[in-house]
Amino acid sequence: MEVKRDNTEEKIIDAATDVFVQKGMDGARMQEIADRAGINKALLHYYFRSKEKLFDAIFTKLVGISFPQIGQILQSDLPVLEKIEMVIDTYVDLLLKYPFLPAFIIKEMNRDATPFFKFIEKRGFAIAPIFNMLQKAMDDGVIVKTRPEHLVVNVIGLCVFPFAARPMINHVAFHGDDKALKQFLSERKVEVKKFVLKAIQPE
Amino acid sequence: MEVKRDNTEEKIIDAATDVFVQKGMDGARMQEIADRAGINKALLHYYFRSKEKLFDAIFTKLVGISFPQIGQILQSDLPVLEKIEMVIDTYVDLLLKYPFLPAFIIKEMNRDATPFFKFIEKRGFAIAPIFNMLQKAMDDGVIVKTRPEHLVVNVIGLCVFPFAARPMINHVAFHGDDKALKQFLSERKVEVKKFVLKAIQPE
DNA sequence: TCTTGGTTTAACTATTTGGTTAAATCATTT
DNA sequence: AAATGATTTAACCAAATAGTTAAACCAAGA
Structure with missing residues (x-):
C-alpha cells in the first residue's frame, strides 16, 4: 500500500x-x-x-502560511518597539518568499470568507491580547496614543499592500522593470520599520 | 431609433x-x-x-473611478504637506463611497493586467512629477528623506489596505460587527493623516 | 398605412467542465 | 505465482455556459 x-x-x-x-x-x-x-x-x-x-x-495551507506564528514574538518579554520591529521583519521576509499570497487571500476572501473563518476558529487565533499589549504601551507613554486597531492595520497594511498591488506598482512606478520592483520590495523591511517607529514615537 | x-x-x-x-x-x-x-x-x-x-x-469605468483626478491637487501650489493631506482625504472619501473597489482591482489586475495598462497609457498618467515634487520637498528639508516611491506606496497603502482586507478585519478585529467596521473605516481619514504626517516630519 | 430600422425575444448550438465508471496495472503479501 | 488492494487510465456523461439565429415587435417617417 x-x-x-x-x-x-x-x-x-x-x-x-x-x-x-x-x-x-x-x-x-x-x-x-x-x-x-x-x-x-x-x-x-x-x-x-x-x-x-x-x-x-x-487555501487552508496558504492561509496557514499567511498567518504565521507571530505568537511567539508577541508573547516574549521584549520591549514593544522591538516586538513591532520583529513582526515587520518576519512578515516582510515571509512575503518576499511568497509574494503572491496577499492577492490570492484578498481575492478568495472576497469570494467566500467561510474557509478563512473556519481556519481562525480552528487555530483559536485571538487578537485581543495584541490590542491589550498595545493599549498598555500607549498608557505607559511608550508609543503614541490611538486605537490599537489602527496601529495593527497600519503595520500590516504597510507590509502587505505593496505585494498585493505588485502589478500596478511595477507598471506605474517602475515601467515594468522586474528587477527594480524586486529591489524596491526588499527595501520595504527597513523602510516600514523606519516609517512606523517614527510615526508612533511619543512626543 | x-x-x-x-x-x-x-x-x-x-x-x-x-x-x-x-x-x-x-x-x-x-x-x-x-x-x-x-x-x-x-x-x-x-x-x-x-x-x-x-x-x-x-473594468475601465471602475479603474477610472479608482484613479481619480488628484492631478489638480498635485499641480496646485499648496505646500506639500497640505497636498498630502488633501490626497488622503480625497482618497479615503472615495473608498468609503466605493469600498469594494480595491479588492476588485487587485483581483482583476492579477488575472490580466493589460486592460489596466491600456487605461494608464490612454490617460497619459505619469508618476514622475509626483516623485519629483516629493524629492524636492525632501531636498528642501520639508519632509524626511527616503525614496519617493516608498512614501507614495505608504500613503496609498494606508488608505487602500483596510478596504481590500475588509472581510478579514471585520472578522478578526470586530467579530463580524459591520457597524463597528464602518466606524473604524470612517476614522481612517484622520488616522492616516496623523500617522503619515508624524512619520515624515523632519527631525 | 406601410415601410424601415432599431429593439427584444424564444429557442437553439457548440463547447467546456466537473465528475463518474469500469477496467487495467502494479507492488506487496502469502 | 496467485491473490489482494491500492493506484492509474481511457472513455464517457450531464450540466452549465457563452454565443447565435431567425422571427416578432414597435416607434417614427414617408
Missing part, C-alpha cells in the same frame, strides 16, 4: 497551488491541474474528491 | 457592475447579469458583443 501515494499527492498539491494561486478558484481548471501534475483528471478526483475539497486544502 | 437604448444600456451597466464586482470576471455569469438587468441574454449580446467586451467596459 501507499506505493507512489506521497509522491503523487505532493505533485497534485504543488500543481494545484500554482494553478489556484494564478487563476483563483473560479478561473482554475481541474484539467490544467492534472496536466501540470503529470496525471489525468480521474486520478485527481481519486485523491481529492472534488474541486472544492482540493481548493480547501490549498 | 434609440427608443429605450439609454435606459437598457444603463440597466445593463448597473447590473454588470454589481455582478462583476461581486463575482469577478471568471465567476460572473452572463445569465445572472441579464436577469439582474431584467432582460435576456441575447439582448445583452446585442448591446455588448461578448462577455469580455462588457467586462472591459465595466
